[in-house]
Amino acid sequence: MRFMVARDGQDTALYVVDGENAYRVTGQNGFGGTDLAAVIAADKAQIEAAVDAAGKHAPVPVASLSPALPFNRFGKILCLGLNYVDHVKEGGYEIPTYPAMFVRMPSSMMAADAPMVKPDCSDRLDYEVELMIVMGKGGRHIKEEDALDHVFGYTVFNDGSVRDYQRKTHQWTPGKNFDDTGALGPIVVTADELPAGAAGLNIQSRLNGNVMQDSNTSDMMWPVAKTIATVSEFTTLEPGDLIAMGTPPGVGHARTPPVFMFPGDVVEVEIENICTCRSPIISEKDAANGEAAA
Structure with missing residues (x-):
């Protein structure tokens, strides 16, 4: 469904x-x-x-x-970084042996079609298209071979990232948690309607109609089942928890010259057979004044 x-x-x-x-x-x-x-x-x-x-x-x-957001109240929002080899390379990182992880706060999340807010303190707001897992059944120490049975479905996530704040420390929390920068949805597709682990799906981002990222979910280093098993080693997963699966290459900060998002821009992130998540960009000042974006 x-x-x-x-x-x-x-x-x-x-x-x-x-x-x-x-x-x-x-x-x-x-x-x-x-x-x-x-x-x-x-x-x-x-x-x-x-x-x-x-x-x-x-x-x-x-x-x-x-x-609207798919949940009235969020549980855990866990996010993987550096899950596509070419994205690791474009960011200047070494290939990891364990997935980089961070958390998103509920205040950073926003519905599809709502304005994504560029903060006044930075001109380095970047886009990241990601597959998002929606957990249907919880557990601890979930075996990889059983992990897909715990998935309710999948949706699309734009992990809007404020790059200068992300790089201020080795911990990425500030740059990944500005208010209204994580666009989610609008459709959640149940797992039975997609290939196992949502593998083999085209994943793409577009900025003002121009293709910026274009890859496939089969290119993830930690696929869905392995990710769930890895995460459940250290935390008990619960129904409704979300896990973002990292972004493919083509992000704005790694381009020459860099490409960032500004008020008036429109970003779209899409995963094949799931949905497209569209976000117009608006300034923090206009957001505070209650102005809408086109």
């Missing part, structure tokens, strides 16, 4: 998406959930009954909905 949390006017609800049409699941057959956490927590039969009931009503165009 393809799920989307979105607003129709002021009302936020869960929808199931079929092509260009969306069917409201919230309120169907006794299902009152408004986000993906409710789907993950519900009995499978309950969700299937609610989706079947939704399909009997007239759909709304997906284009008429405003995407």
Whole structure:
């Protein structure tokens, strides 16, 4: 299934998406959930009954909905860095033997189509297209051969990175956690609709229509199953936790000359058979004044 949390006017609800049409699941057959956490927590039969009931009503165009974040409250947001060999090389790093990891704070996350905010303190806001895992079943010390059974689905993530703040220390936390720089969604695709581990999918970013990154999820050094096993060695994963899988080569800071994002730009990140996540760039000042981007 393809799920989307979105607003129709002021009302936020869960929808199931079929092509260009969306069917409201919230309120169907006794299902009152408004986000993906409710789907993950519900009995499978309950969700299937609610989706079947939704399909009997007239759909709304997906284009008429405003995407919202898939979770009303986030659990853990774990992120891999340096997971594509050519991206490691373009950044001047040595090939790692253990994945670089950092965490994202909920305040850094934003919905698809919402403005991504360039902070006033930096002119080095960069794009990073990434596959995002949505955990469906938790656990500790999950075996690699069992790991894919713990995945609910996948979505698209733009790990907007403020490069000068990322490089201020060996820890990347500041540059990866500016408010409203991590764009997520809008569609979450259940694992059964994609190849195992979401492997073999084209992954691409575009800035103002120009292709900047163009790779394949099969090029990841730590595939999905190995990543889940590695992460669960040190933390208990829980339903609804998110794991971002790193970005391929072509990021702005590694280009000659460097390419960064500024107000008026539009960045799109896309993964084959999942979705496109679009973000107009807006200044921090305009964001504070409540101005919208085109």
